[in-house]
Amino acid sequence: MQARDRRDPVRVLVIDDSASIRIAFKKLIAEDPGLELIGTATDPFQAADMMRERLPDVLLLDLQMPRMDGLTFLKKIMSQRPMPVVVISSLTESGSHTSLKALEFGAAEVLAKPSIATPEERREAAIRICDAIHAAYQSGTGAAARGARRNAGRLRALAPGERLTADVILPPAPARSGVAGPPVIAIGASTGGTEAVREVLERLPLGLPPIAVVQHMPEHFTRAFAERLNTLCRISVKEAEDGDILLPGQAVIAHGDRHLVLRPAGKAFRAELRNGPCVARHRPSVDVLFRSVAQGAGPSALGVLLTGMGDDGAAGLAEMHAAGAWTIAQDEVSCVVYGMPRAAVELGAASESLPLDRIASEIVSRVGQGDARVAS
Structure with missing residues (x-):
């Protein structure tokens, strides 16, 4: 297998049963030249089939899905093939407590499912999601991730908009x-x-x-x-x-x-x-x-x-x-x-x-x- 170069785009696989969310993530991820969406899956079983063909660098994982919930899939991934995972959860009390469990099980980041109804919400969602994917990758293992960690303080150009101070x-x-x-x-x-x-x-x-x-x-x-x-x-x-x-x-x-x-x-x-x-x-x-x-x-x-x-x-x-x-x-x-x-x-x-x-x-x-x- 060819070694990954830390300058290569971070490969992302999205797992979510909502078609609208998959489309939204696809568009948001496309705005960052440092990311590459290698596929979307509707549930963990489809994701597992896709991962046999091509491994992602980071998983973007929903917690509430049919056939197998995201928390169960996360536990399986971390026991069999650990990799950086960003969890996407709904803004509910049960979703919040389950998301904390996901962090205990090894997820690198937890995000709320974004609202992108306005240009400002869309811009913030792009920044939040893309930053989380990069951060998760930097938290991983291997030479490429170590190289990314050495540059972790550098900010990337993501969605348009001014970077504001306090x-x-x-x-x-x-x-x-x-x-x-x-x-x-x-x-x-x-x-x-x-x-x-x-x-x-x-x-x-x-x-x-x-x-x-x-x-x-x-x-x-x-x-x-x-x-x-x-x-x-x-x-x-x-x-x-x-x-x-x-x-x-x-x-x-x-x-x-x-x-x-x-x-x-x-x-x-x-x-x-x-x-x-x-x-x-x-x-x-x-x-x-x-x-x-x-x-x-x-x-x-x-x-x-x-x-x-x-x-x-x-x-x-x-x-x-x-x-x-x-x-x-x-x-x-x-x-x-x-x-x-x-x-x-x-x-x-x-x-x-x-x-x-x-x-x-x-x-x-x-x-x-x-x-x-x-x-x-």
């Missing part, structure tokens, strides 16, 4: 270096981040300042993610709601379709959920959260940027660093995709780079109080 949601303000606000911990993550965030939060003790997390996930899925974390962690975890006062010993997860901004409210922070365009190709954006923390907390904050493709969070972490906050980037070896942390390191935004299994203990050593100790 300025469109939260205007810049002078750095607060030396001006301390309420203490807070801010964490950002994308591809591979659901398990990375879980590992960090699961090891944190009570007695820490409030924690705010942006994990790139679809709307509704973040609530299921927060509920799952709340059953695993000693700290309490919830999806952020507009007006929430952040409490010590608590983590809030950004809503899957709203930017999360923290504003000082006396000796605490209040969460604000803001609509608006994607920032750094995402909504919620890590850059938006980090900028608000830099402005509101200054040196009282601690920032952590975990695994993910692209550079969302790098500029925001640099703003936190300039404001006097201690900043941590996950190191390359422990990242699923070393894109966002690498971009931060290249900007000089990280006070230090650490492997994932050391980040919780570093957080505690920097901001822990009293008997706070990480879980073993």
Whole structure:
């Protein structure tokens, strides 16, 4: 078999029983010259026949299908022939919990079935889907995927449209270096981040300042993610709601379709959920959260940027660093995709780079109080 060159287009196979969804994905994928759609299948049995003839680099997999559901097929794929899989799920409570199972079983990304009724929705869907496919490929194995990971921080030209910064949601303000606000911990993550965030939060003790997390996930899925974390962690975890006062010993997860901004409210922070365009190709954006923390907390904050493709969070972490906050980037070896942390390191935004299994203990050593100790 001829070796794959990392410059070759990423081969994609779409598995979905909806003809309209297959057509939509075909059109969206065609907009990215770095992707090649090698086929579409109506169910896992047809997909298995097609894969005997030609293996894809990435599967785009629906979860609800006739004859065999996508979760069962995913388990079979991961046990017999592991490969990068992007899961497409409906925006329902049951769909959200099943999608989290898919991530546990090895899916690289979870996306909601897109709405493409307007040009803006279509543009955002193209960016979201194509980025997810590239990120999944970079999370895979083999020489081509390793080469792709080395370039994970580079942004590709996808659908037309301006790439926006945090300025469109939260205007810049002078750095607060030396001006301390309420203490807070801010964490950002994308591809591979659901398990990375879980590992960090699961090891944190009570007695820490409030924690705010942006994990790139679809709307509704973040609530299921927060509920799952709340059953695993000693700290309490919830999806952020507009007006929430952040409490010590608590983590809030950004809503899957709203930017999360923290504003000082006396000796605490209040969460604000803001609509608006994607920032750094995402909504919620890590850059938006980090900028608000830099402005509101200054040196009282601690920032952590975990695994993910692209550079969302790098500029925001640099703003936190300039404001006097201690900043941590996950190191390359422990990242699923070393894109966002690498971009931060290249900007000089990280006070230090650490492997994932050391980040919780570093957080505690920097901001822990009293008997706070990480879980073993």
